Amino acid sequence: MTLSNYMNRKELLGFVILAVVIFLVLPLALDTFRLNLFGKYLTYAFVAIGLALCWGAGGILSLGQGIFFGLGGYCMAMFLKLEASTPENTSIQSTPGIPDFMDWNQLTELPVWWQPFYSLGFTMLAVVMVPVVFAFIIGFAMFTRRVGGVYFAIITQAFAAILTILIIGQQGYTGGVNGITDLRTLMGWDIRTDEAKNILYFVNGVLLFAVLFVAQFVRKSKLGRLLIAMRDQEDRVRFSGYNVANFKIFIFCLGAAFAGIGGAMFTLQVGFMSPTLVGIVPSIEMVIFCAVGGRLSILGAVYGALLVNLAKTTFSEGFPELWLLGLGGLFIAVVMAFPNGLAGLWSEKVEPWIEKTLKKTKVAEAPGPNKAPAE
Amino acid sequence: MSERFILSVEDLTVSFDGFKAVDDLSFYVEPNECRVIIGPNGAGKTTVLDLICGRTKATGGTVKFKGMNLLDMREDQIVHAGVGRKFQTPSVYEDLSVFENLELSYPKGHGVFGAVFFKQDQAVKDRIQEIAETIFLTDQLDEKAAYLSHGQKQWLEIGMLLIQDPELLMLDEPVAGMSVAERKKTAELLNRIIQDRSVIVIEHDMGFVADIATRVTVLHRGELLSEGSMDHVQNDPKVVEVYLGH
Amino acid sequence: MFADYSTAELGAIFAMQGFAGLILFSVFVLMALGLAIIFGQMGVINMAHGEFMILGAYVTYIVSNIFSAYMPGLFGAYFFVAMFLAFIASGALGLLVEWAMIRHLYKRPLDTLLATWGLSLILQQIYRSVFGAREVGVSIPDWMMGSLPLTDLIEIPINGIFVMVLAVSISLAVYIMMFRSTWGRQVRAINQNRVMAGAVGINTEWTDRLTFGIGCGVAGVAGSAFTMIGSTGPTAGQLYIVDTFLVVVFGGAASLLGTIASAFSISQAQSIMEFFLSGSMAKVITLLVVVGILMIRPQGLFALKLRK
Numbered sequence: 050m051t052l053s054n055y056m057n058r059k060e061l062l063g064f065v066i067l068a069v070v071i072f073l074v075l076p077l078a079l080d081t082f083r084l085n086l087f088g089k090y091l092t093y094a095f096v097a098i099g100l101a102l103c104w105g106a107g108g109i110l111s112l113g114q115g116i117f118f119g120l121g122g123y124c125m126a127m128f129l130k131l132e133a134s135t136p137e138n139t140s141i142q143s144t145p146g147i148p149d150f151m152d153w154n155q156l157t158e159l160p161v162w163w164q165p166f167y168s169l170g171f172t173m174l175a176v177v178m179v180p181v182v183f184a185f186i187i188g189f190a191m192f193t194r195r196v197g198g199v200y201f202a203i204i205t206q207a208f209a210a211i212l213t214i215l216i217i218g219q220q221g222y223t224g225g226v227n228g229i230t231d232l233r234t235l236m237g238w239d240i241r242t243d244e245a246k247n248i249l250y251f252v253n254g255v256l257l258f259a260v261l262f263v264a265q266f267v268r269k270s271k272l273g274r275l276l277i278a279m280r281d282q283e284d285r286v287r288f289s290g291y292n293v294a295n296f297k298i299f300i301f302c303l304g305a306a307f308a309g310i311g312g313a314m315f316t317l318q319v320g321f322m323s324p325t326l327v328g329i330v331p332s333i334e335m336v337i338f339c340a341v342g343g344r345l346s347i348l349g350a351v352y353g354a355l356l357v358n359l360a361k362t363t364f365s366e367g368f369p370e371l372w373l374l375g376l377g378g379l380f381i382a383v384v385m386a387f388p389n390g391l392a393g394l395w396s397e398k399v400e401p402w403i404e405k406t407l408k409k410t411k412v413a414e415a416p417g418p419n420k421a422p423a424e
Numbered sequence: 425m426s427e428r429f430i431l432s433v434e435d436l437t438v439s440f441d442g443f444k445a446v447d448d449l450s451f452y453v454e455p456n457e458c459r460v461i462i463g464p465n466g467a468g469k470t471t472v473l474d475l476i477c478g479r480t481k482a483t484g485g486t487v488k489f490k491g492m493n494l495l496d497m498r499e500d501q502i503v504h505a506g507v508g509r510k511f512q513t514p515s516v517y518e519d520l521s522v523f524e525n526l527e528l529s530y531p532k533g534h535g536v537f538g539a540v541f542f543k544q545d546q547a548v549k550d551r552i553q554e555i556a557e558t559i560f561l562t563d564q565l566d567e568k569a570a571y572l573s574h575g576q577k578q579w580l581e582i583g584m585l586l587i588q589d590p591e592l593l594m595l596d597e598p599v600a601g602m603s604v605a606e607r608k609k610t611a612e613l614l615n616r617i618i619q620d621r622s623v624i625v626i627e628h629d630m631g632f633v634a635d636i637a638t639r640v641t642v643l644h645r646g647e648l649l650s651e652g653s654m655d656h657v658q659n660d661p662k663v664v665e666v667y668l669g670h
Numbered sequence: 671m672f673a674d675y676s677t678a679e680l681g682a683i684f685a686m687q688g689f690a691g692l693i694l695f696s697v698f699v700l701m702a703l704g705l706a707i708i709f710g711q712m713g714v715i716n717m718a719h720g721e722f723m724i725l726g727a728y729v730t731y732i733v734s735n736i737f738s739a740y741m742p743g744l745f746g747a748y749f750f751v752a753m754f755l756a757f758i759a760s761g762a763l764g765l766l767v768e769w770a771m772i773r774h775l776y777k778r779p780l781d782t783l784l785a786t787w788g789l790s791l792i793l794q795q796i797y798r799s800v801f802g803a804r805e806v807g808v809s810i811p812d813w814m815m816g817s818l819p820l821t822d823l824i825e826i827p828i829n830g831i832f833v834m835v836l837a838v839s840i841s842l843a844v845y846i847m848m849f850r851s852t853w854g855r856q857v858r859a860i861n862q863n864r865v866m867a868g869a870v871g872i873n874t875e876w877t878d879r880l881t882f883g884i885g886c887g888v889a890g891v892a893g894s895a896f897t898m899i900g901s902t903g904p905t906a907g908q909l910y911i912v913d914t915f916l917v918v919v920f921g922g923a924a925s926l927l928g929t930i931a932s933a934f935s936i937s938q939a940q941s942i943m944e945f946f947l948s949g950s951m952a953k954v955i956t957l958l959v960v961v962g963i964l965m966i967r968p969q970g971l972f973a974l975k976l977r978k
Binding site: 190200202206370377385 | 715780783784785787788794799950958961966
């Protein structure tokens with residue numbers, strides 16, 4: 050794949066603008082507290098990008114992305130919790146050396162499946178692989194049986210409910226409804242300081258761009274076109290000789306991997322992980338980030354996550370009762386009035402304007418019409 | 425014995441909640457034969473094609489293609505074995521360009537990772553160009569399939585099958601809904617592409633059938649009513665009864 | 671785990687849990703019926719269904735307050751008035767929502783799902799603003815208090831029996847409407863072939879609207895019955911929505927009988943397991959089993975095999 054196949058001029062412009070916003074504008078304009086908040090918003094963008102591929106391109110609506118966000122986040126939180134629970138730090142517990150919530154729940158030793166999370170290498174692998182394996186199991190079972198559409202949506206939602214109930218119910222192993230809190234250091238590096246928060250914001254930004262590049266690569270590959278083909282004419286794809294289920298499983302797993310990374314970055318930047326980020330409500334809210342961005346657009350997904358969360362913070366600080374009305378209205382509006390979201394606004398209003406301005410200034414240098422690519 | 429035939433359908437049966445859409449049907453297709461299936465509405469013609477290409481699961485019987493039992497295979501495996509299928513209503517990918525429609529049908533990069541790392545090399549482009557010429561769509565390569573006329577969509581779907589180069593091509597009413605001019609062009613196209621492969625066609629247009637058929641199979645209520653040359657079938661009293669008696 | 675109990679005790683446990691399961695069953699059936707009509711017949715996912723139910727519950731709450739303030743003599747009968755008004759209120763809201771929103775989205779089931787989720791958030795907030803965030807309970811008429819002692823060990827609460835009777839009667843009413851009335855015939859005709867149904871003179875637009883309205887109205891009645899066994903809060907509807915959808919899907923979307931059978935098996939399984947495991951684990955296991963079965967048999971328990 051040549052570079053121009055991978056990204057055309059307009060898309061390059063979009064990537065550059067987003068990079069300027071994330072790496073220059075926001076860090077310069079905001080204090081550490083607010084920057085950290087935006088870093089948190091951006092962790093949701095990982096999920097929204099995955100949804101743009103699964104739902105926007107492939108037509109697979111998962112209402113359980115919180116599962117994968119949560120699994121990634123919990124994996125990270127388990128590592129950090131173990132590091133925070135040294136025997137010295139926990140000497141007042143009846144069993145020192147295990148996480149505090151285990152001690153409160155009368156556990157006397159660390160469960161076996163917590164043991165591997167002493168290793169950072171394992172944890173980093175698990176952040177991606179645990180969501181992927183989960184997605185693979187769900188996807189394999191559903192897609193090979195040709196379950197799709199609303200059935201898939203409802204069953205993923207049921208999984209989100211199941212996982213939440215499980216986490217809350219098994220508080221001795223998971224920290225229950227409070228989640229895993231009081232996380233302090235990463236390999237001895239205190240993640241609660243302002244400096245650490247600034248660095249983590251940039252790490253998050255770099256990872257986000259890595260994910261965006263992967264998503265762009267997939268979108269522009271034949272697989273990206275296949276997804277769109279599957280969304281419109283699944284049977285035809287099958288009779289062109291493709292095993293449709295495999296492609297759906299792949300893209301669902303990819304979305305889960307993105308969400309897992311986002312979850313881990315959430316834990317690192319916010320300092321805790323809890324079931325409130327896993328369940329039905331957060332999962333369906335993640336869909337709205339993608340929808341506001343414009344479903345198909347991976348860059349739109351990032352802006353969608355930023356704007357909706359910014360609105361949420363602003364409104365729920367001042368007028369909590371307005372926020373739910375606003376969010377509900379947003380769901381209805383993006384479905385009924387603005388199905389193309391921010392990306393549609395960009396390509397219908399802003400881009401023609403840029404084109405016009407560019408043409409005026411460059412009319413002598415760039416003769417010949419530049420053909421708009423099919424999008 | 426069975427090597428004489430490229431496709432052997434034996435005792436094929438499917439029932440939907442007790443209703444037998446195809447009942448104990450047997451027929452054989454020879455290499456390079458053009459078989460036309462005719463029959464009144466609801467005779468089970470489309471269902472037979474669905475059964476052969478794996479879209480509907482049979483309740484009983486066997487379908488052998490070059491010695492492989494198609495009933496045990498998934499749709500995509502059947503395609504890779506060399507069976508191509510065109511649907512009754514044109515099904516093309518409306519959101520993609522004609523070029524992309526053909527590209528997706530090109531028989532390479534069909535695995536997940538094969539598709540991610542698929543390269544549009546010169547061979548692919550040449551082949552797509554060649555097919556586009558055959559199906560009269562050279563000038564529309566960059567156009568979205570949604571903007572094609574009904575007839576052009578039919579051609580595109582035929583092109584998508586051609587690029588797969590199947591040994592057995594199954595066409596469900598390829599000229600339905602076309603204008604007279606388009607119909608003529610399509611007949612010419614079909615006559616060209618059925619030369620070196622076996623073809624099963626469902627069609628209502630008798631003039632068209634007489635033009636292309638090697639042999640004709642008549643279905644009625646899911647059962648085989650008559651089989652043979654066009655002349656034989658047209659003079660079979662049972663066929664006359666079914667077509668005229670209604 | 672059975673070793674600690676005597677045979678008689680075990681029997682009583684199963685009977686009591688079975689009965690608790692029957693109440694849960696009634697709630698599921700009442701909620702799922704409306705959903706099954708809307709989803710099974712129209713293919714519309716109504717995520718705000720729980721809020722339509724809660725509307726019925728609030729209507730019942732208002733009516734009970736009016737009766738106790740102005741007509742204390744008739745208080746014993748308020749429930750029946752409330753149930754009727756709940757049907758009207760939720761049904762009317764359903765008609766309005768269909769007109770304003772759903773009819774534009776018939777070909778896009780996933781979009782309907784998101785839009786009705788938005789609607790559910792809005793309704794929740796409205797309830798919270800009007801009735802407050804705290805849960806409200808209605809006062810149950812005297813004749814519904816108390817319980818029937820069956821044996822020394824087994825007691826059956828009367829309100830539970832009442833809810834069950836309601837569930838059965840409403841199921842019967844829905845069944846009769848679907849299979850004996852003109853409307854039911856039209857709905858089923860549209861479900862099978864919309865274009866044909868329109869061609870033979872059925873007003874498909876109005877039938878859709880009526881179907882959605884009746885489905886929501888049934889939810890309102892469910893909410894009314896719900897007040898007899900639980901209290902009502904703005905978000906109470908959301909708690910049940912996923913379970914109810916699973917009930918409908920598990921039963922086979924097009925089948926009323928399937929919905930009832932699946933409501934029965936799910937509620938019984940959950941209720942009996944609850945005694946031996948913690949409530950949350952019982953729910954996890956029930957949901958996992960249901961989802962597991964759905965993965966093996968996606969068309970649900972009762973479904974017609976049709977040519978696509």
